[in-house]
Amino acid sequence: MADVRNATCRPRWRRVLWFFVRVSADARGLRFRTLLRRRSVPWGDIAELRVHRKSARTPWARNVRRVSLVLHDGRERLLPLPRSRPTGDPDFDAEVEALRALHRRYEATYSSKVPAVSYPTPRRGWVGLLVLCPVLLACAAMAAQSVSETASYEQAWKSATACTAGTPATERGECLHTIPAVISRTEDNQSRRRPSWLYFTGGRPMERVDVSRDAALEFQAGDHVELTVWRGRVMKVAGKHYGWHADVPTAGSMAVFAAVFALAACYPAAHSLLSLLGRRLRDDRELPPALPFGGALAATALWLLPLCYLHPTTLFSSPVAITWMAVGSLVTLGLFAGAWHTTCAPGAAAGTTGKSAAGKSAAGNNEEEFLPARFLEDTDYNPHGFGTHIVLGGGPLAVAPGPGRFAAKPIPVQRLTLKNVRRARSSDPVDRHWDVAELDDAGTPVRLAAEPADLARILRELALAKTSVNTVHPGP
Numbered sequence: 001m002a003d004v005r006n007a008t009c010r011p012r013w014r015r016v017l018w019f020f021v022r023v024s025a026d027a028r029g030l031r032f033r034t035l036l037r038r039r040s041v042p043w044g045d046i047a048e049l050r051v052h053r054k055s056a057r058t059p060w061a062r063n064v065r066r067v068s069l070v071l072h073d074g075r076e077r078l079l080p081l082p083r084s085r086p087t088g089d090p091d092f093d094a095e096v097e098a099l100r101a102l103h104r105r106y107e108a109t110y111s112s113k114v115p116a117v118s119y120p121t122p123r124r125g126w127v128g129l130l131v132l133c134p135v136l137l138a139c140a141a142m143a144a145q146s147v148s149e150t151a152s153y154e155q156a157w158k159s160a161t162a163c164t165a166g167t168p169a170t171e172r173g174e175c176l177h178t179i180p181a182v183i184s185r186t187e188d189n190q191s192r193r194r195p196s197w198l199y200f201t202g203g204r205p206m207e208r209v210d211v212s213r214d215a216a217l218e219f220q221a222g223d224h225v226e227l228t229v230w231r232g233r234v235m236k237v238a239g240k241h242y243g244w245h246a247d248v249p250t251a252g253s254m255a256v257f258a259a260v261f262a263l264a265a266c267y268p269a270a271h272s273l274l275s276l277l278g279r280r281l282r283d284d285r286e287l288p289p290a291l292p293f294g295g296a297l298a299a300t301a302l303w304l305l306p307l308c309y310l311h312p313t314t315l316f317s318s319p320v321a322i323t324w325m326a327v328g329s330l331v332t333l334g335l336f337a338g339a340w341h342t343t344c345a346p347g348a349a350a351g352t353t354g355k356s357a358a359g360k361s362a363a364g365n366n367e368e369e370f371l372p373a374r375f376l377e378d379t380d381y382n383p384h385g386f387g388t389h390i391v392l393g394g395g396p397l398a399v400a401p402g403p404g405r406f407a408a409k410p411i412p413v414q415r416l417t418l419k420n421v422r423r424a425r426s427s428d429p430v431d432r433h434w435d436v437a438e439l440d441d442a443g444t445p446v447r448l449a450a451e452p453a454d455l456a457r458i459l460r461e462l463a464l465a466k467t468s469v470n471t472v473h474p475g476p
Contacts, residue, residue, distance in 0.1 A: 023081045025102050030069065034080055043106040045071050048427045049099060052078070065089075067096055070426070129268035129275075136268075140261035143254050151251035151313050160230055177229040179205045188216040198237065209234045215244035255312035259304050263297050270294075274343060292339035299335055303328035368394035370403040373450035373458060374430060379441065381409040390450070390458050397458075397465055413465040415442045421459070424449060 023032040029042035050068045068078045084092035156174070163175035181204065187197040196216035199208045205227065211219075219225070219239060228236035236245045270293035307328070311321040370389040375382040387399035391408055400408040417440040424434045430449040437448045437455055450458060 021080045023079055025099060027102075027106055029106075030079075030099075032079055032081070039077075041069060041071070041077070043103060046103060047071060049096070049103060050076075051096065065092060067099065130272040132268045133265045133272075136261050136265035140258045140265065143258035143261060147251050147254045147258065147312050150249050150254045154248055154250055157230065157235070157248050173231050175230075176235075179227045179229060181205060181225055181227055183219055183221055183223045183225060185221050186216045186219055188213060205229075206234075209237065211237065211244050215242070218242040219244075251312040252309035255308035256305050259301070259308045263301055263304070266297055267294055270339075288343035290343070292342045293336070296332065296335035296339050300328070300332045303331070368392070368405070370400065371450060371454040371458060373448060373454060375399065376429060376436075376447040376449060377445075379444075379446060381411055383409075390454075392458070392461055397461060411462070412441075413462055416440070416446075416462060416466070418459060418462075419445075421455070 021032075021034055023030065025031070027043075029040055029044075030046070031038070031040040033039075046069050048070045050070055052066050052068055065084045066078055067082060068076050070076050082092050082095040160174060160176050163172055163177055167175055182201040184199045184201040187199070189196050190213070195210035196213045197208045198211055198216065198219055200206065209227070215237065219237075219242060223239050225237050225239045227234050228238070234246070235248075236243065238244075267290065271290045274288060274290055303324070307315070307321060307324050311318055311324075315321050315325065369392045371392065372388065373390040374385070375387055376385075378385055381387075382399050386401045386407075387409075389400045389403055390411075391398040391400050391405060395405075396410045397413060398405065398408040398410045400406070418437060419440055420438040422436055422438070424430050424432050424436050426432075428434075428436055428447070428449065430436070433451075434449045435452045435455045437459055439446050439448060448455070448458070
């Protein structure tokens with residue numbers, strides 16, 4: 001049994017925490033104590049260890065690293081210690097390596113690669129974005145509901161005529177009154193958020209009226225002006241050299257607001273969808289960005305906003321608007337299908353996955369194909385886990401850091417022997433829908449992971465390349 005004192009993770013965050021927080025480990029498992037509770041986890045219940053890297057905006061909480069335990073049932077527990085603020089902390093790395101050594105010794109299903117969970121990878125925060133969608137949709141609904149009312153107000157203002165002597169008193173609010181007045185002084189507020197004012201001599205016909213800042217600068221004290229009043233509101237102030245009129249909201253602008261709010265609600269919905277679909281990925285795998293959906297929404301805005309502005313009340317009655325909407329909807333549907341294929345479709349990043357069904361050997365032709373695959377161990381042909389693709393054709397099989405032969409390293413196929421092919425486990429730092437091939441590299445076990453169809457093709461090419469090498473250079 002391992003000595004508990006040698007396996008204890010000493011707290012370094014602050015010395016005072018020693019009296020409240022402690023983590024220790026031995027052959028039986030991990031034990032951690034806080035001020036309020038004690039816990040113990042056997043090694044057999046732990047699937048892997050993870051390092052969480054938190055990127056915060058505040059300087060005192062930036063780049064905090066902590067260790068979490070991932071259990072075989074999928075639950076995750078964050079250890080109170082060890083923790084580290086600087087990225088290159090040798091004490092923190094040593095303590096994590098000590099825990100890994102104990103886990104490797106007492107748990108057979110140990111993963112030799114500890115995933116680092118950073119800020120682009122967690123699946124948290126999608127609930128808040130999903131709550132934002134109804135708020136934006138409610139704003140869109142209110143703006144859309146006011147379109148008809150705004151349209152009637154705009155039409156009433158455009159059709160208003162001057163009052164006559166025979167206009168009934170009950171209808172004088174709908175006609176235009178012209179009242180002379182003299183400006184006594186102006187008040188210019190430089191802030192755009194506060195209105196500027198025109199004051200009238202003797203408070204007649206009113207004390208003041210709010211106008212734009214440009215109008216307050218143009219009008220001078222002593223100017224004789226005419227006020228146009230409609231529905232009890234000053235709509236125009238006309239002078240000898242300058243005239244001002246109130247802004248009347250239009251139905252097109254309200255329809256544009258409604259469309260903008262509706263489009264804005266779609267982006268957090270797409271982000272939440274990606275987060276939900278990302279649950280099938282490991283936590284250390286970065287989520288695909290929602291930018292393709294943002295591009296589709298931006299392209300939709302290019303045709304939807306002009307349509308709403310020009311046809312706010314005749315979207316479903318005007319033949320021009322219906323045709324416009326039908327064509328734009330088809331374009332939007334195609335863009336969203338492309339965004340879905342790029343980000344959400346299973347195996348979208350596989351590139352040439354569909355080509356593997358042809359059953360042809362890429363080693364026998366000059367065409368290069370780059371299949372997404374990863375060696376999970378650091379080897380001489382995969383140093384520091386840099387490889388993300390396997391190169392087939394156009395030369396020897398190689399590991400490349402991307403879809404190209406730049407910095408590619410050839411695979412020593414004569415050293416590799418296939419032992420087993422299985423589905424990815426929770427302890428494998430790859431996507432869950434990938435397959436893992438267990439290989440023997442001259443006595444060292446290595447793992448190769450890829451999409452099932454891609455992995456079958458890579459293994460076939462490895463076998464063919466190994467057969468050709470043994471034929472040309474037969475062993476003793």
